[in-house]
Amino acid sequence: MTRIPGAVLTVSDRASSGGYADRSGPLAVSLLAAHGIDASLTVVPDDPAEIRRGIRAAIKQGARVVLTTGGTGIGPRDVTPQVTAEMLTLALPGVVDEIRRRGAEHVATAVLSRAEAGIVTSTKRPSAFVVNAPGSTGGVRDAVAVIGPLAGHLIDQLDGGDH
Template structure:
């Protein structure tokens, strides 16, 4: 179940040095008021469970398209709950109520434009309207040394999977890598856990010098 906004925050306790602490935020006016069942969080949870090879804890949050609420939730997930990775879904288009990227930039200490560029590049293989996406990726770095990667993802389950996994090679083209291939090494660089993926879903990339010896 999604976290209740305003509930007393409790910091996650890492049960293993390589356990990934993830926050999932779904942004939708209608889903947050019960007009329909949210699909973003279940899709993200299922994808992560199928892709992450090691231990993982997940916190979830369902919010309306309100910039201040989204920013507060992102701060809480990183600063108070200790998440290493926060994935948002929904609210990234050009409509007036689409404010997820704006809220994400409100809490950022540094922007990572390469993730956003690649997300749009992947999506353009499927829909021409990908150029309308305002998705961003940022770091949030805390005074205590903790840091997290925050990625904005699309709202539809299929688009979430395509963005994370990329375009598969078909024998005639090389395919286009999804953005999650770069996430584990990014987490290494900001002091997060060593995350491994199942290569049949995502082949994570690390330079040879950053790979653990088996």
């Protein structure tokens, strides 16, 4: 099986300042690895420019799958979905619909996630799949359970593979 280059971007003011130990990011890296995705981990604050820079840097370094964790709620600093949506060339709403559905089986507030998922294209690099996950370990588990089995097919399709 060919390994897929990936990246995890934890979006958290507290984790980026050292005031909180990031648990969701390392978990995402581990769970993605079980699906053939080798992901690096970066932590950034809940700042639109930092989130955008983190996603762009991951893609520039060759990531084909970028999972963000955190910043998907309804708080005033939760801006990850807006930033992601601005970057997407093609939205894949069914992916985050399924993540929310799975989460709501265990936690009713999972339906409040404003996560986005889709494709970011570039003229200089291969296209990448970007998906937002909640900042909780449960939200990361739900997200990877959905995207992990899809990743190989998704990348194959982005590279011109047949259905």
